[in-house]
Amino acid sequence: MSEGMDFDWMLRANLAPKGKRPEFFGDPDKEKLLSMVLALTAEVSVLRLRLDTVERLLEQSGALSREEIEAYAPDREAGQQRGEWIREYVARIMRGPQQQMEAMMRESDRALEEVSAELKDI
Amino acid sequence: MSKIDVPPPYTAVTRHGMFPTPRHDEAARFDFLANLNKYLAGTLGPGNKAAYDSQVLPAFKAEHGREPKDRFEIRHAMNQHPHHRFWSAAKRNSMEMRQQNGRSMVLRQLDELDARANQYNHGRDTLELDPSIEVPRYQSAVDIHCMPGSYHGEERPGDVSAGANYDCGIFATTGGGLGALSDGGGQALVEWIRKERPGWVPRRILDIGATVGHNIVPLALAFPETEIIAIDTAAAVLRYGHARAQSLGAFNLRFVQANAEDLSRWPEGHFDWVQTTMFLHETSGKALPRILHEGYRVLAPGGLMLHLEQPQYSADMPLYEQFIRDWDAFNNNEPFWSAMHALDLKEEMVEAGFRREDLFTTGVRAVVDESVFPKAKEGEAEDHGRAAVWHAYGAWKAAA
Numbered sequence: 001m002s003e004g005m006d007f008d009w010m011l012r013a014n015l016a017p018k019g020k021r022p023e024f025f026g027d028p029d030k031e032k033l034l035s036m037v038l039a040l041t042a043e044v045s046v047l048r049l050r051l052d053t054v055e056r057l058l059e060q061s062g063a064l065s066r067e068e069i070e071a072y073a074p075d076r077e078a079g080q081q082r083g084e085w086i087r088e089y090v091a092r093i094m095r096g097p098q099q100q101m102e103a104m105m106r107e108s109d110r111a112l113e114e115v116s117a118e119l120k121d122i
Numbered sequence: 123m124s125k126i127d128v129p130p131p132y133t134a135v136t137r138h139g140m141f142p143t144p145r146h147d148e149a150a151r152f153d154f155l156a157n158l159n160k161y162l163a164g165t166l167g168p169g170n171k172a173a174y175d176s177q178v179l180p181a182f183k184a185e186h187g188r189e190p191k192d193r194f195e196i197r198h199a200m201n202q203h204p205h206h207r208f209w210s211a212a213k214r215n216s217m218e219m220r221q222q223n224g225r226s227m228v229l230r231q232l233d234e235l236d237a238r239a240n241q242y243n244h245g246r247d248t249l250e251l252d253p254s255i256e257v258p259r260y261q262s263a264v265d266i267h268c269m270p271g272s273y274h275g276e277e278r279p280g281d282v283s284a285g286a287n288y289d290c291g292i293f294a295t296t297g298g299g300l301g302a303l304s305d306g307g308g309q310a311l312v313e314w315i316r317k318e319r320p321g322w323v324p325r326r327i328l329d330i331g332a333t334v335g336h337n338i339v340p341l342a343l344a345f346p347e348t349e350i351i352a353i354d355t356a357a358a359v360l361r362y363g364h365a366r367a368q369s370l371g372a373f374n375l376r377f378v379q380a381n382a383e384d385l386s387r388w389p390e391g392h393f394d395w396v397q398t399t400m401f402l403h404e405t406s407g408k409a410l411p412r413i414l415h416e417g418y419r420v421l422a423p424g425g426l427m428l429h430l431e432q433p434q435y436s437a438d439m440p441l442y443e444q445f446i447r448d449w450d451a452f453n454n455n456e457p458f459w460s461a462m463h464a465l466d467l468k469e470e471m472v473e474a475g476f477r478r479e480d481l482f483t484t485g486v487r488a489v490v491d492e493s494v495f496p497k498a499k500e501g502e503a504e505d506h507g508r509a510a511v512w513h514a515y516g517a518w519k520a521a522a
Contacts, residue, residue, distance in 0.1 A: 005230075005232070005233065006278065007229075007277060007278065009226065009229035009230050009232070009277075010226065010230075012225065012229055012277060013222050013225040013226035013229055014222055015225065015270035015271070016218075016270065017218075017221070017264065017265035017268040017269060017270050017272075017455055018262075018263075018264050018265040018270075018272070018455075019263075019264025019265055019268075019455045019457075021214075022210070022214065022452060022453050024207045024208075024210055024211035024214070025207060025211065031211070034211055034212070034215060035215050035218070038158075038212065038215045038216070038219065039215075039219060041154075042151060042154045042155070042158075042219060045150065045153075045154040046147045046150040046151055046154060049146075049147075049150040049153065050146055050147060050150065053146060088226070092222060092226065095218065095219075095222055096215075099218075109264075110263075110264075112264065112451065112452050112455065112457050113452070115263045115264055115457040116451065116457045116458065116460060116461060118259075118263070119259070119260050119263065119406040119407060119457050119458045119461070120406070120407035120458075120461045121407055121408065122259055122260070122406050122407065122408055122409075
């Protein structure tokens with residue numbers, strides 16, 4: 001499904017909304033770090049749920065043993081798929097830095113206060 | 123021990139014919155966000171009031187020798203407090219993650235979603251797009267609620283990415299508070315009107331700012347004989363909304379690209395019911411009265427006008443509550459939110475033509491399957507701006 005897509009959906013998913021982002025800490029590095037920490041926290045939760053799903057299904061079916069999982073090595077195709085997964089993962093984690101960089105490269109966004117004042121009167 | 127209160131799993135969301143198909147991890151991401159939002163609102167949220175009462179307000183009074191005079195002064199003072207700063211930053215990130223998570227799920231399957239939409243939309247006269255309708259400034263100035271591309275954005279011409287992304291993430295933002303089809307608002311309208319006017323069957327209903335139609339489909343299904351028009355300026359969400367409505371069997375519902383500031387294509391008194399749900403705060407100072415005025419004009423004598431919104435900031439609402447309800451205005455790209463909630467909507471409706479004695483307000487709570495989905499919370503644990511509890515501002519137009 002993703003093959004032959006005419007745009008890079010992984011990077012497009014990270015698109016920043018139009019409108020200047022509020023500064024919470026007065027320090028762009030802190031903003032970046034918090035965004036990464038929260039995204040990582042989410043991914044750890046996702047991973048934990050996935051593992052939980054697998055464990056429950058294994059428990060139900062008895063189809064696999066834990067030893068097989070420990071000994072698993074991906075073949076070439078699986079290696080590619082896992083690489084793609086990691087690429088998307090990295091993009092998701094790097095949303096904050098990517099958005100800050102893009103804001104820096106764009107013409108400056110207007111503060112919401114300014115836009116608010118304008119919308120009252122148009 | 124009582125059952126621990128957690129949001130329902132994302133897999134409880136109903137997958138109508140247009141719903142993006144979530145993979146395991148995509149559902150798990152929304153599960154995380156629903157829980158994170160609940161934690162930020164219910165657990166860390168009350169810390170804002172505590173910081174205000176114990177530190178920020180006393181410091182403000184010491185510095186200025188008086189109480190803050192408005193919600194803006196409170197905001198500037200609170201923005202210096204570490205707890206509020208962290209809470210706001212975390213909440214903003216949660217909004218951004220919700221968009222990222224929704225868009226990544228939708229965009230990777232966009233070919234499939236567009237194909238499905240085409241099946242539902244092709245050749246149907248219930249979807250009427252008009253490329254001459256411009257995106258109004260109040261919709262294009264910033265991307266509303268941090269939704270990249272807002273309601274009108276496209277990844278490629280004619281796609282349904284905006285609607286699909288909006289629809290699939292409502293669960294996470296509201297912690298499931300709007301129910302399996304995110305239509306708890308629309309379900310509430312059905313329940314309300316059946317109590318208010320038992321047996322009443324409107325001939326025609328106009329829903330303004332319908333986006334993906336999630337709040338109007340329940341009315342279309344409840345009144346299958348009624349002709350219902352849902353308008354929006356954004357083709358991108360209408361395409362998705364029409365396909366969604368068709369997949370849910372709402373065939374008496376026509377989606378029309380139109381700007382409610384000019385309803386001249388419909389004659390006076392054409393509709394028995396004109397409504398908006400959580401829409402007026404996404405307009406502007408001059409557009410809002412024009413929309414109410416046009417709505418009044420196309421409303422039949424004896425007809426109903428109804429607007430669902432968060433409560434207005436009346437003089438008797440404490441300034442702190444006004445401040446915390448204002449969070450979305452400055453932190454979640456809702457640039458008309460603050461000014462709109464400071465309006466007296468009842469006065470605006472009188473200006474539009476209604477008699478004062480015909481106005482009413484009432485509380486409306488999302489109707490959801492409470493065996494699975496949570497009942498909306500009010501008060502300290504409320505997620506202001508997203509709580510599935512609204513004020514309805516309404517009027518029955520005087521009979522001719």
